[in-house]
Amino acid sequence: MDQRAELSEFLRSRRARLKPEDVGLPALGRHRRVPGLRREELAQLAGVSVAYYTRLEQGHGQNVSGEVLDSIARALRLSDTERDHLTHLAKPKPHKKRTARAAQKVRPQLQQLIDAMEGVPAFFLGRRMDILAWNTMARALFGDFASMRPQERNMARQVFLDPGARELYLDWQCKAVEVVSVLRLCAGCYPDDPQLSGLIGELSVKSDEFRTLWAAHTVQEKGHGTKRLHHRLVGELTLSYETLRLPDDEDLHLVTYHAEPESASAASLGLLAQWGVDEIPAPSAAPR
Structure with a gap:
């Protein structure tokens, strides 16, 4: 850029x-x-x-x-x-330019951590909003990332280019603004990242909505809040999400979702946890 x-x-x-x-x-x-x-x-x-x-x-x-x-x-x-x-x-900081080209990886211990989170959809996000690792509950709720090509495991690409995202996120417009704002913040940190520039260019060409939102220059950190989702099998869920930044990698974030105890959404998550992921017609859209 x-x-x-x-x-x-x-x-x-x-x-x-x-x-x-x-x-x-x-x-x-x-x-x-x-x-x-x-x-x-x-x-x-x-x-x-x-x-x-x-x-x-x-x-x-x-x-x-x-x-x-x-x-x-x-x-x-x-x-x-x-x-x-x-x-x-x-x-701009020179060290950002050097590290932007390095491939991000999730340590095996971190994968083991989210695998141990029973009943909690959890995944790791990297720079460019790439989905780098996930647990079984995240697959059941958001989609089978393992069956996607690596370049498809990207939140921004899924939200704007996958029609399933509009079914998954009941407040899709708010979700779209958040995604663009986080991506814009990332672009400010890594202006020389060719993969990031390519992603922004692809979305600008293929999505009029992305292009309009990108021109607004809003920026936002990934944080915490509430999402209303619609799953094809269990219906509507209201879930709280938390975003935790890893201390040894400022561009790697752990994102978790949970429901209020004893709520209808908690019961729905329980149903998803009981069924095998292969039995669930999960949406193809990616999470926040």
């Missing part, structure tokens, strides 16, 4: 979402030629010259200091995740 273009577009998109009244500035007339704040207004809020900010928004971030980036992040009302993304775009 073009790092300068990404920095420029991200700053423009964040500036466009702010109105003068949001930051205590007068609107200065009814009609404004640009959406959101003007460059002059943003520079004033951040305490930098207009020329300096303009140069940064044009993609020249190599010599910007951390203090200036923090001031601009505050002026733009960025979240912590957006602030980190801005830093990655303006001042």
Whole structure:
């Protein structure tokens, strides 16, 4: 990806979402030629010259200091995740470029860990949102990853290119926004990853919805929350998910799903655990 273009577009998109009244500035007339704040207004809020900010928004971030980036992040009302993304775009770390090309692997002990999680769908996600390892419950709930080609075991590709995802995720639009936001964050960390660039290009060509969401420049960390799913065999489930980052690999995440005890969803998970995965007509879409 073009790092300068990404920095420029991200700053423009964040500036466009702010109105003068949001930051205590007068609107200065009814009609404004640009959406959101003007460059002059943003520079004033951040305490930098207009020329300096303009140069940064044009993609020249190599010599910007951390203090200036923090001031601009505050002026733009960025979240912590957006602030980190801005830093990655303006001042990319060389070690990220080197490690992006290395193949990720899941240690056998980690596979044994999720295999021991009886009744809990669990899987490992790597960079590019690749699904690297899973347990039997994850296969039963989300799909038979073992029968897929390695390149198909990717969450973003499944959500946007597999029609089964719209049946699986009852809140598909929210899921799609989350996936794009996480992928955008990854792209900011690994701008020189050819596989990641290829994935983004493929999705942009094949999915109008992905292309529209990608242009919004939203970023988001994988975290925790609730998902409403529809399984072809047991029907609707409401499950909580947790995302845990491994301390020795910042790009490897353990994702688990569980139901509220004694709930209908817990009973449905129990049914899936009793049946063999080969007997279950699981959806082909991949999980979060």
